[in-house]
Amino acid sequence: MVGRPLTEHELVERARDGDGAAYATLVRDHEETAFRIAYVICGSAADAEEATQEAFVKAYRGLGRFRAGEPLRPWLLAIVANEARNRRRAAGRRAALALRAAGEERPAGESAHSPEAALLAGERRAALLDGLGRLAERDRTVIACRYLLELSEAETAATLGVRPGTVKSRLSRALERLREEVGDRV
Amino acid sequence: MSELERELRTLHVEWPETPDLSAAVAGRLAAAPAPRWRRQLAASLDWPAWQMAVALGAVLVAVVMAVPPARSAVLDLLGFGSVRIERAEPRPSDFGSGLGLGTPTTLERARREVDFPVLVPAAVGRPDSVYLGSGPERVDLVYRARPGLPAASTTGVGLLVTELPAVASPLIEKTVGSGSRIERLTVDGDPAFFITGADHGFAYLMPGGDAQFESQRLAGPTLLVERPDGLLLRVEGDLTREQAVRIAESLR
Numbered sequence: 001m002v003g004r005p006l007t008e009h010e011l012v013e014r015a016r017d018g019d020g021a022a023y024a025t026l027v028r029d030h031e032e033t034a035f036r037i038a039y040v041i042c043g044s045a046a047d048a049e050e051a052t053q054e055a056f057v058k059a060y061r062g063l064g065r066f067r068a069g070e071p072l073r074p075w076l077l078a079i080v081a082n083e084a085r086n087r088r089r090a091a092g093r094r095a096a097l098a099l100r101a102a103g104e105e106r107p108a109g110e111s112a113h114s115p116e117a118a119l120l121a122g123e124r125r126a127a128l129l130d131g132l133g134r135l136a137e138r139d140r141t142v143i144a145c146r147y148l149l150e151l152s153e154a155e156t157a158a159t160l161g162v163r164p165g166t167v168k169s170r171l172s173r174a175l176e177r178l179r180e181e182v183g184d185r186v
Numbered sequence: 187m188s189e190l191e192r193e194l195r196t197l198h199v200e201w202p203e204t205p206d207l208s209a210a211v212a213g214r215l216a217a218a219p220a221p222r223w224r225r226q227l228a229a230s231l232d233w234p235a236w237q238m239a240v241a242l243g244a245v246l247v248a249v250v251m252a253v254p255p256a257r258s259a260v261l262d263l264l265g266f267g268s269v270r271i272e273r274a275e276p277r278p279s280d281f282g283s284g285l286g287l288g289t290p291t292t293l294e295r296a297r298r299e300v301d302f303p304v305l306v307p308a309a310v311g312r313p314d315s316v317y318l319g320s321g322p323e324r325v326d327l328v329y330r331a332r333p334g335l336p337a338a339s340t341t342g343v344g345l346l347v348t349e350l351p352a353v354a355s356p357l358i359e360k361t362v363g364s365g366s367r368i369e370r371l372t373v374d375g376d377p378a379f380f381i382t383g384a385d386h387g388f389a390y391l392m393p394g395g396d397a398q399f400e401s402q403r404l405a406g407p408t409l410l411v412e413r414p415d416g417l418l419l420r421v422e423g424d425l426t427r428e429q430a431v432r433i434a435e436s437l438r
Contacts, residue, residue: 031207052205053205
């Protein structure tokens, strides 16, 4: 017998039969994306952690409702986003989301840029993330899903709780608002 | 793609560190597993109360696991500070009633009453008496001493098989008495513990996450098996490890 990693489908089947280790593997596969989505929605890492943990426990209990053969991630992300929104509502906080650009690592080929250019680029990145953080939750979530987390349209739709056909229009409206926020010409 | 979209795509965000959710989730599920047959139960429970129970359970486990004095304090608080063997006068009509196991019943009625499948070890056949316990829901099968099942109590009981929805592994090392020894093994691939020594009571977690303590009922060692369907199985009697495993493996 050749040992091979179990497929997602097999892991789901095992988890349904009460195999906690199989479910832990599924959680590990999806926890990063799930936590980041919850963070974008809640605006607080502590709330995001609670929401994601709760969502994964609920998802385990709801595995019976998951349709076998379908991809797990959109289904999980819908539960996570829902839990995160509930928590945000319960907390009653409407603080802006604080996102920071990662370090000064520049992609290859940009090293020839002058310090001024680098500074400008850094300011621009910060301005974009600030602007994103000030957007309404649904606007920043759709942008974060598509561009920062690079989710598919179907996954984004599940996260937002809308039909896949609605993602494009939501996204273009959100981008317009971000342009206004950062003072770009519309 | 617009310039703005291109910029967004190349943004590297410094995300807050992702917590170790798989460990946290696994811990919560271990405290309250929800296998197939318990799903309806979970759905029917009031959700916030359930969350509270899990949270409380998790706190208890953390405290119990961390500090031995705190563990005794918590167990004291819950009303099971020490391991005691309680034996009342035997009542001949209800064989094994001296073990303090609950209400005598029949196998058939027990199967109708409880939410989990009541299994019988084929190796020893039908029990001589059956007890239905509550808080938590449990079924005990009692066997008279006979050739192959030496008497393990003054009341002539040779074997006790307990079935209840619970997990023992999170608490096992900490709550088994100091005069006893735990051996880890697997029975049909399921995690199992063979406890021998002075006392072999053990603590366990109920589906809601609350801790409970189960005293030893008979002389002789105890085999605990954690089945994947969420059932904790205890085989207790004056048996060798191999005999106890054979009985556990024969559950149908």
